[in-house]
Amino acid sequence: MLETWHIHHGDSLLWLPTLPAESVDALICDPPYSSGGQFRGDRMGGTAAKYLNSDQRTLYPEFGGDTRDQRGFFAWCTLWLTHAMHAMRPGAAFGVFIDWRQYPVLTDAIQAAGLNWRGTVVWDKTEGARPQPGRPRAQAEFLVWGSKGPWTLAGPPMPGVFRFAPMAGGAKQHIAGKPLPLMEALMPLCPEGGLVLDPFAGSGTTGLAALNTGRRFLGCEMSADYHAIACRRLAEQPAQTKLFA
Ligand SMILES: C[S@@+](CC[C@H](N)C(=O)[O-])C[C@H]1O[C@@H](n2cnc3c(N)ncnc32)[C@H](O)[C@@H]1O
Numbered sequence: 001m002l003e004t005w006h007i008h009h010g011d012s013l014l015w016l017p018t019l020p021a022e023s024v025d026a027l028i029c030d031p032p033y034s035s036g037g038q039f040r041g042d043r044m045g046g047t048a049a050k051y052l053n054s055d056q057r058t059l060y061p062e063f064g065g066d067t068r069d070q071r072g073f074f075a076w077c078t079l080w081l082t083h084a085m086h087a088m089r090p091g092a093a094f095g096v097f098i099d100w101r102q103y104p105v106l107t108d109a110i111q112a113a114g115l116n117w118r119g120t121v122v123w124d125k126t127e128g129a130r131p132q133p134g135r136p137r138a139q140a141e142f143l144v145w146g147s148k149g150p151w152t153l154a155g156p157p158m159p160g161v162f163r164f165a166p167m168a169g170g171a172k173q174h175i176a177g178k179p180l181p182l183m184e185a186l187m188p189l190c191p192e193g194g195l196v197l198d199p200f201a202g203s204g205t206t207g208l209a210a211l212n213t214g215r216r217f218l219g220c221e222m223s224a225d226y227h228a229i230a231c232r233r234l235a236e237q238p239a240q241t242k243l244f245a
Contacts (some may be wrong), residue, residue, distance in 0.1 A: 005207055005234050007219040009227040012199035013076070015220045016083035024087050024218060025194030027094040028186055028206055030178055031080075032066040034073045035101045047175050060175045061225035063202070070105050077109035080199060085113055087197060091152030093189040095121070095145040097178070107144055118146035121160055123182060128165035143186065158188055173203035173229050183209035190215050204230025211237045 008015050032047075047062050068076055081096075088094070094115060098106040103120075110117050121143040129139040162185055166172065169180035183205050190196045192214050198206040201219030203226055210217040211234065221227040 003216075004211060005217040005219075007201050007204065007207065007217075007221055007227060007230050007234070009221060009224065011222050012220040013080050013083070016080060016087060016199055019083075019087035019197075019218075021086055022089040023195070024092060024197040025089060025215075026092055026190035027084050027088055027096070027197045028183075028189055028210075029095075029198040029200050030097040030176070030202065030206065031077070031200045032063065032176075033099050033102050034066050034068040034070075035099050060173075061223060063175060063223050063226060065200075065222060070102070073102060074105045074109050074112075077106055078112045081109055081113035081115060084197065084199060085115055085148055088148045090149050092148050093145065093151070093153055094147065095143045095186055095189050097123075098142050098144060100140070100142070103142055103144070110144060110146065115148055116146045116151075117144060118151070119160070120144055121158075121162065121186075124161055124163040126163060126165045128167065145189070153189070153191065155188055159185075162186075172205075173233065174205070174226060177203050178205050180205055180209060180212075184213055187213040187215055201230050202226050204233045207234050208237060 047066050084094075094110075096106060096110070107117055123141045123143060125139050125141065127137070127139070129137050131137050162182055164179045164182045166179060168182065172179070187196070187209055190210070193216070195216045195218055196206060196210040197218050199220045201207060201221040204219065207217035207219050207230060217234070219230065221230055
């Protein structure tokens with residue numbers, strides 16, 4: 001049977017340097033944003049309080065790695081992106097999610113790591129996104145995209161804006177989970193049959209999207225709770241078996 005996925009349980013900053021050079025075909029990921037507030041006190045709060053309405057706060061396990069200030073976030077992103085780039089094959093595409101507050105920091109880190117930043121895709125979260133009385137709704141997140149060196153992917157054009165409600169495709173399994181149809185729509189960034197890397201796998205949505213669309217998946221997740229959820233979701237995907245048994 002085809003070997004299709006593996007999720008490491010641990011810190012991706014320690015794990016990424018162990019990957020073979022030029023072994024993955026795309027980096028598609030959703031790191032902790034270290035966002036969720038204007039002030040240090042806000043940012044240091046738990047992830048449920050930062051990212052969920054009060055009636056949802058007990059639904060999901062908390063997650064770590066989300067309290068860096070902007071200087072710390074820049075340094076950390078530069079480090080993991082540098083190691084991820086080493087594992088990417090020449091020409092491999094990347095797409096990294098971020099919010100408005102950390103967008104300038106992430107785009108600096110991407111370039112500091114040596115990747116070619118080529119554009120930004122907008123995820124329109126629809127009117128299902130959190131309303132803010134008297135101000136614009138927090139309705140957009142962003143996928144910063146580009147490649148390791150010259151662009152090599154061919155194929156039909158991809159949209160530059162994706163409109164999916166946060167719960168599209170079913171209830172999310174993670175405080176900051178991405179909708180499965182959104183992640184599936186991004187999979188053309190990896191050639192069919194190719195290996196997708198997500199060093200912040202969370203509940204495994206990127207992995208599930210990869211398997212559902214005929215790609216393979218290599219992930220890492222630091223939280224034991226979310227690692228278990230992600231492994232369970234991928235194990236339940238019909239056409240799969242484990243990579244690197
Ligand atoms: C925004 S969430 C990813 C959610 C995922 N896209 C989903 O749909 O479920 C980021 C994840 O990164 C994990 N994380 C934070 N720091 C990490 C690190 N250094 N190494 C590995 N995972 C880490 C957190 O535990 C969290 O689950």
